[in-house]
Amino acid sequence: MMVQMLIEAWRAMGANRLRTFLTMLGMVIGVGAVVLMLAIGQGAQYSVSQSISSMGSNLFIVLSGSSTSGGLRMGLGATPTLTVGDAQALSELPEMLAVAPVVPGVAQVVYGSSNWSTQVFGTTPAYLAVRNWTIAQGYPFADSDVRSATRVALIGQTVAQNLFGNEDPVNKTIRIKQSPYLVVGLLSAKGQSLDGRDQDDTILIPVTTAQRKLFGSQFQGTVRFIMAQAVSAQMMPAAEREMDALLRQRHHIREGADSDFTVRNLTALVNTAAQATRVMSILLGAIASISLLVGGIGIMNIMLVSVTERTREIGIRVAIGARQRDILMQFLMEAIIISIVGCTAGVVLGVGGAAAANHFADITVVITGGSILQAFMVAACVGIFFGFYPARKAARLKPIEALRYQ
Amino acid sequence: MDPIIRIEGLYKEYETDAGPVPVLKGIDLSIDPGEFVAIMGPSGSGKSTFMNILGCLDVPTRGKYIINGRDVGTLNADQLAHLRNEVIGFVFQGFNLLPRANLEDNVSLPLVYGDVQKSERIARANDMLGKVGLAQYSKSLPNQISGGQQQRVAIARALVNRPKLILADEPTGNLDTRTSGEIMSLFRQLNETDGITVVLVTHEPDIATYAKRLVKFLDGSLIYDGEVSEART
Ligand SMILES: Nc1ncnc2c1ncn2[C@@H]1O[C@H](COP(=O)(O)OP(=O)(O)O)[C@@H](O)[C@H]1O
Ligand SMILES: [Mg+2]
Numbered sequence: 001m002m003v004q005m006l007i008e009a010w011r012a013m014g015a016n017r018l019r020t021f022l023t024m025l026g027m028v029i030g031v032g033a034v035v036l037m038l039a040i041g042q043g044a045q046y047s048v049s050q051s052i053s054s055m056g057s058n059l060f061i062v063l064s065g066s067s068t069s070g071g072l073r074m075g076l077g078a079t080p081t082l083t084v085g086d087a088q089a090l091s092e093l094p095e096m097l098a099v100a101p102v103v104p105g106v107a108q109v110v111y112g113s114s115n116w117s118t119q120v121f122g123t124t125p126a127y128l129a130v131r132n133w134t135i136a137q138g139y140p141f142a143d144s145d146v147r148s149a150t151r152v153a154l155i156g157q158t159v160a161q162n163l164f165g166n167e168d169p170v171n172k173t174i175r176i177k178q179s180p181y182l183v184v185g186l187l188s189a190k191g192q193s194l195d196g197r198d199q200d201d202t203i204l205i206p207v208t209t210a211q212r213k214l215f216g217s218q219f220q221g222t223v224r225f226i227m228a229q230a231v232s233a234q235m236m237p238a239a240e241r242e243m244d245a246l247l248r249q250r251h252h253i254r255e256g257a258d259s260d261f262t263v264r265n266l267t268a269l270v271n272t273a274a275q276a277t278r279v280m281s282i283l284l285g286a287i288a289s290i291s292l293l294v295g296g297i298g299i300m301n302i303m304l305v306s307v308t309e310r311t312r313e314i315g316i317r318v319a320i321g322a323r324q325r326d327i328l329m330q331f332l333m334e335a336i337i338i339s340i341v342g343c344t345a346g347v348v349l350g351v352g353g354a355a356a357a358n359h360f361a362d363i364t365v366v367i368t369g370g371s372i373l374q375a376f377m378v379a380a381c382v383g384i385f386f387g388f389y390p391a392r393k394a395a396r397l398k399p400i401e402a403l404r405y406q
Numbered sequence: 407m408d409p410i411i412r413i414e415g416l417y418k419e420y421e422t423d424a425g426p427v428p429v430l431k432g433i434d435l436s437i438d439p440g441e442f443v444a445i446m447g448p449s450g451s452g453k454s455t456f457m458n459i460l461g462c463l464d465v466p467t468r469g470k471y472i473i474n475g476r477d478v479g480t481l482n483a484d485q486l487a488h489l490r491n492e493v494i495g496f497v498f499q500g501f502n503l504l505p506r507a508n509l510e511d512n513v514s515l516p517l518v519y520g521d522v523q524k525s526e527r528i529a530r531a532n533d534m535l536g537k538v539g540l541a542q543y544s545k546s547l548p549n550q551i552s553g554g555q556q557q558r559v560a561i562a563r564a565l566v567n568r569p570k571l572i573l574a575d576e577p578t579g580n581l582d583t584r585t586s587g588e589i590m591s592l593f594r595q596l597n598e599t600d601g602i603t604v605v606l607v608t609h610e611p612d613i614a615t616y617a618k619r620l621v622k623f624l625d626g627s628l629i630y631d632g633e634v635s636e637a638r639t
Binding site: 003004008011012015312313315316317318319320321322323324326398399400403 | 458461462463464483484487488490491492496498502503504506507515516518519520524563564567
C-alpha cells in the first residue's frame with residue numbers, strides 16, 4: 001500500500017517535472033539558506049567567544065590622554081602620561097587582580113638567517129595573568145628581570161614559526177634591533193583578536209628593557225597603556241571609580257579638570273560585540289526562516305493547483321473505493337517527497353555554501369550535526385504542514401462533485 | 407431471497423440558484439441478486455442521479471436505500487468506501503480511466519484500496535484483462551487503445567474485486583453500434599455465467615434488449631417496470 005502510494009506520488013510528480021522541480025527549488029533554497037545562515041551565525045558567535053576568552057576576562061585598559069579635551073576628541077595615547085609607577089599603584093587596589101603596563105613597538109627580529117618584523121610588548125609578568133596567557137615551553141620572565149632590565153624575551157607561536165620553524169626556540173638567542181635577547185619561553189597559541197589581528201605575532205620583553213634599551217622614548221619612564229584585570233565582574237564598576245580616583249590623585253589633577261588618561265572597560269566593549277553577533281545571527285536565521293516559509297507556501301500553492309487539476313482523478317478513485325485517508329495520504333505523500341528531497345538537497349547546498357564561504361571569503365563557519373538535523377526537521381515539518389491543507393481538501397471532496405468536475 | 411437493492415420513497419432534489427429542484431420524486435424499486443435491469447428514459451429524467459445514488463456516490467434527500475442488506479443512510483464515509491470497493495463495480499459513459507497509469511495499474515486500483523498484496527493484485531488484474539480480451543495490452547496506456555477497448559478495461563476494473571453488483575451509466579453512449587453490441591454481450595455473459603447483478607442505463611432500445619427487466623423513468627418518476635419484451639409492444 002505504502003509502496004504503491006510512493007510510486008503513484010512519483011508518477012504524479014513526474015507528470016509535471018518542471019513544476020515539481022520549481023516547487024522543490026523553493027524548499028531547497030529555504031533549507032540551504034537556513035543551514036548556511038546557521039553556519040555563519042554560529043561561526044561568528046564562535047569566533048567572537050574565542051576572541052573574548054583569548055583576551056582575558058574583567059579587563060580594563062587605561063590609555064594616556066583624555067577622551068575629550070576642550071570638546072575635541074584627541075588621539076588617545078598621544079602624549080604618554082602613564083608610568084610603571086601608576087601600574088604598580090593600581091595593582092595595590094583591592095579590586096584589582098593583576099595590572100600590567102605596556103610599552104608597545106614594532107621591531108625587526110633575527111635568528112640565524114631568518115628575520116621577521118613583529119610587535120614587541122614591553123611589560124611585566126602580570127601581563128600573562130591579565131591576558132590569561134600561558135607558557136607552552138620554557139618559563140616566563142620574572143619580576144627580577146623587570147627590575148634589572150635584562151634582555152630576555154617570550155615569543156608567540158607565529159614568531160617562533162617564522163624564526164625557528166620546527167626548532168625548539170627556548171634558550172636560543174635572537175636579535176631584536178641588533179641586540180641579543182635570550183628566549184626564555186614560548187607563549188601558547190591565542191589565535192585572532194576581536195579585530196582580526198594575529199595575537200601570536202608578538203614578543204614580550206620586560207617593560208624596563210623596552211623603555212631603556214629597545215625603544216628609548218623621549219618621555220622617559222612612561223608607558224603607552226596599562227591593562228588591568230578586576231577581581232570579578234561585579235567589582236568592575238567599583239574598580240573603574242577607584243582607578244579613576246587614584247590616577248587623578250597621582251597625576252595631581254584638580255577637581256573639575258579633564259583627566260590626562262582614559263579608563264576603558266574592555267569587557268563591556270566585547271560584550272557589546274558579542275551581543276551584536278548574537279543579534280546578527282538571530283537576524284540571519286530569521287531571514288533564512290522566511291525563505292523556508294516561502295518555500296512551504298510554494299508547496300501549498302502547487303498542491304492546491306494539483307488538487308484542483310486532479311479533482312476528476314480523485315472522483316474516480318473515490319468511486320472505486322478509495323477512503324478519505326487514502327486520498328489524504330496520496331497527496332500528503334507528494335508533499336513529503338518534495339519536502340524530504342528538497343531538504344536533503346538544501347542541506348547539501350547549505351553545507352556546500354558554508355564550505356565555499358569559509359574557503360573563498362575566509363568566514364568562520366560552524367556546522368553541527370544538531371543544527372543540520374534541526375533545519376532538516378523544521379523544513380520537513382513545514383513542507384508537511386503546508387501539504388496537509390490541500391491534501392485534506394482533496395480527501396474531503398464529495399465523490400459525485402469530484403466526478404462531475406471537468 | 408433478499409433483494410440486493412431495495413429502495414423506498416427515494417427523493418432527491420438539487421439546490422440551485424432558483425431554489426431546490428426535485429429530480430427524483432419518490433422512487434420505489436427492488437432488485438434481486440442475478441437480475442439484469444435496463445433503465446431507460448428521456449434525457450434529464452433523473453437516470454444518472456438515480457445511478458449515482460445506487461453507487462453510493464451521491465446521497466438522497468429523503469427515502470431509504472438498502473444495498474446488500476445494509477441501510478446506506480446509516481453508514482459513515484469509510485463504510486461507504488468499503489461498499490464501493492467490495493460490493494459495487496461502477497462503469498461510466500466516459501470510461502474514467504486514470505490517463506497516466508497503464509491498464510494493469512488501472513484495473514488493479516480497486517485492489518490497492520482493498521489492501522490486496524501486490525503479487526495478487528497483478529495476477530488478478532491480468533486475469534480480468536484476459537477475460538475482457540485485452541491481456542496483451544496490460545502495459546499500454548489508456549490513450550493507446552480504442553474507446554471500446556477502454557470501456558472493456560473499465561469493466562475489468564469494475565469486476566476485479568468480484569462485486570455482486572455492476573452499475574453502468576450509459577456504458578455504450580460513446581461507442582459505435584458494433585462495439586456497443588460487444589460490450590453488451592460481455593455484460594450479459596457476466597450476468598448469466600457469473601451471476602452478477604447488472605443495472606445499466608441506456609437510451610437505445612436495442613441496447614435494452616440485452617437486459618431481462620426494463621425500468622422506465624419520466625421526469626423523476628418511475629413509469630414502467632416489467633419485462634423488456636412486453637415493453638416493446
Ligand atoms: N448537480 C446538479 N445540480 C442541479 N441540477 C442537476 C444536477 N445534476 C443534474 N441536475 C438536473 O437533474 C435533472 C436530472 O439529471 P440526470 O440525472 O443527469 O438525468 P439523465 O441522466 O436522465 O439525463 C436534469 O434536469 C439536470 O439538469
Ligand atoms: Mg445521464
